[in-house]
Amino acid sequence: MKMVLSLVASPNLLLQLCISTLHHIIAKVFSTVRRWTAGDCMITNSPDRASDESNVQTTTPTSVNYHFTRKCNYKCGFCFHTAKTSFVLPLEEAERGLKLLKEAGMEKINFSGGEPFLHEKGEFLGKLVQYCKQDLRLPSVSIVSNGSMIKENWFRKYGDYLDILAISCDSFDEATNQMIGRAQGRKSHLDSLYKIRNWCQQYKVAFKINSVINTFNIDEDMTEDINQLNPVRWKVFQCLLIDGENAGETALREAERFVISDQQFQEFLERHSSVSCLVPESNEKMRNSYLILDEYMRFLDCREGRKDPSKSILDVGVKNAICFSGFDEKMFLKRGGKYLWSKADMKLDW
Secondary structure (H helix, E strand, O other), X not given: OHHHHHHHHOHHHHHHHHHHHHHHHHHHHHHHHHHHHHOOEOOOOOOOOOOOHHHOEOOOOOEEEEEOOOOOOOOOOOOOOOOOOOOXXXXXXXXXXXXXXXXXXXXXXXXXXXXXXXXXXXXXXXXXXXXXXXXXXXXXXXXXXXOXXXXXXXXXXXXXHOOEEEEEOOOOOHHHHHXXXXXXXXXXXXXXXXXXXXXXXXXXXXEEEEEEEOOOOOOOOOHHHHHHHOOOEEEEEEOOXXXXXXEOOOOOOOHHHHOOOHHHHHHHHHHOOXXXXXXXXXXXXXXXXXXXXXXXXXXXXXOOOEOEEEEEHHHHOHHHHHOOOOOOHHHHHHOOOOOOOOHHHHOOOO
16 A cells, blocks of 8 residues: 555656566567577477477478479368469479578478479479479478379489379279279379389389378278389378368368278278388377478468468578477477488389
């Protein structure tokens, strides 16, 4: 009470107190801004970002997945990066962003979509691949594609600059691929797969297969076909739901009918345990262990079961944007995210 009366009786004292409080608030704001511009990240394994400055750390974008287009000629029912926009960055801007990533520590870039060979019939993709290998000198440049748009001439022109080409294939039964939506008309997805496997061998590109395990292929035994194709890696994913992409009211896909249980996924893995190149990825491993850039070069945070975008690295830089990626580096290493990914080091028998 005496303090209140004293302040009322002394306007100067009240003014000084207000000014002191204002100075404190301004100092806190400037401190936060300085940490932002320095690129400090509050990265934790929980959805809530850390408030304790002792937990501050920076994240190196060692391996980045750049989904530069969302457009696709397939209609896979479980797709979790759907064609919500047709936007693609101009080549010069994409290259500027890739250079920023290299300067921040990127060693591996993976181009995906959508279908990356769809835009400009693969020329845009080829120029990015060449730029990353020839100009940025990245140890590893890879692509994930459905394979339907790839021509041999692309390998002749750009094959030297590509380390790994992953082709998505969920079944070795054409009817199953049709039901999943991994098809364009009646064109054979498997014919494309085998043709590209031979081109990879001919043009010295490491060949990889990605498969999404779901209700339509859960009982399939792919051992014989995978061994025959002999990829350097066979990535086996558990079907994943992402709100706003393949689940929820605003989604372009409804993937709930494709979802399998953890137990079903484990049984599939056990059935294929003899396949030495198999690399399993459950929902737990996959959700937060990828650094994903969207078509605007924004990192996508999937910790809440949706894709929350950061600001673009083209606007705020890599260190500031990566703070909001939700990236779990420990899980990235645990799932084998860093491996022998340069074809120069693989010593493959071409």
